[in-house]
Amino acid sequence: MKKAGFLLPILVVLGAIGLSAIFIVDEREKALVLQFGQIKSVKEDPGLAFKIPLIQEVVRYDDRILSLDTQQIEVTPSDDRRLVVDAFARYRIADVVQFRQAVGVGGMQAAEQRLEGILNPAIRAVLGAEGVTSNTILSPERAFLAARITQGVQARAAAIGLEVVDVRLKQTNLPPQNLDATFARMRAEREREAADEIARGEEAAQRVRAQADRTVVELVSESTREAEITRGEADAERNNVFAEAFGADPDFFEFYRSMTAYERALQGQNSTMVITPDSEFFDYLDGTGPRADR
Known part of the structure; x- marks a missing residue:
């Protein structure tokens, strides 16, 4: 027991x-x-x-494939327009023995620190290369730049047993101290463009108004000329009609001329006339008509 x-x-x-x-x-x-x-x-x-x-x-x-978000870093493209870049990388442990020998007991934390130390210089080198401008980084060509960064870090990452699958640029912004200056410059450019458009509009409006005024003067002048011609032709026609009528009846012509003289002499407040009683002016007012001895 x-x-x-x-x-x-x-x-x-x-x-x-x-x-x-x-x-x-x-x-x-x-x-x-x-x-x-x-x-x-x-x-x-x-x-x-x-x-x-x-x-x-x-x-x-x-x-598994892991992800590493890098710290924001400043890069200076070839146009000297500084940018703040935020990137991330996807990676996996390809050679676990080499990985252990490289990072020791630091594990994944030490590995990510070393990988970020590889990524940041590669990002600066590619984005700061000759011919790469800020517009290139902000354009669809950034995918090509990301591929170049990936190729640049793969060999160095392999030295610590890591396989970098790809690197992507998440955000690309201006540094905070440059934002106000950039916005002010953009605002000034837009205001200048607006002023140019307003000036061109005013110039076009002046041309339109000048052309309209010229057209008005030409139309009025042409209309006045045609009216004068028409009036002259009408007066000539009227005189011809009067001449034919007066020639056909001289007594009627005398009567018409006397009536016209009465109308013109006795207009408005002019109702008093000083003339001799036997004046020819009253031939058609006393009912006797033109004097026979005239």
Whole structure:
């Protein structure tokens, strides 16, 4: 009985040690078996794996594609217009042994710091290259620039066991201290363009008004000339009609001329005339008509 009570703790300890020798590798991760800090084996296939209890330990690393958001950095393109660039990179651990040797116990945090140290100089080098302007960075060509950055960092990232899948530029903005100056310059340019448009509009309006005034003068002049011609022709026609009528009846001509003289002499308040009673002016007022001896 005493022997069985003594064996039970031993079996429990042996069972715990046996269980600690077994570990599971998930399909989303890779594992390294370390012995006193040295790599003894690599477990990349999912399933059960074994290690020496108490002597060996297991370090696991994510095998999925990971994302790293870089800190905002300032770049100066070839047109000397500074920009603040915010980028991100997608990467995965390609060589877990090389990765462990490069970052040591720092793990993913140390790896991301080193990867960001690779990314930022590459971003500055590509975006600050000759021929790359701020307009190029803000245009659809930024995808081509991102591809160049990706190619530039892949070799250096491979040295620490990482595979950079791609690098993308998230945001590209002006530095805060330059925003006010840029907005002021844009506002001045728009105001200048507006002033130019207003000046061109006024010039066009002046031309239209001058042409309209000239057209009015020409139309009035032409109309006046035609009216004078028409009036002259009408007066000539009237005189011809009068001449024919007066020639056909001289007495009627005398009568008409006297009536016209009466009308002109007795207009408005002019109702008093001082003339001799036997004046020819009253030949048609006393009912006798023209004097026979005239």
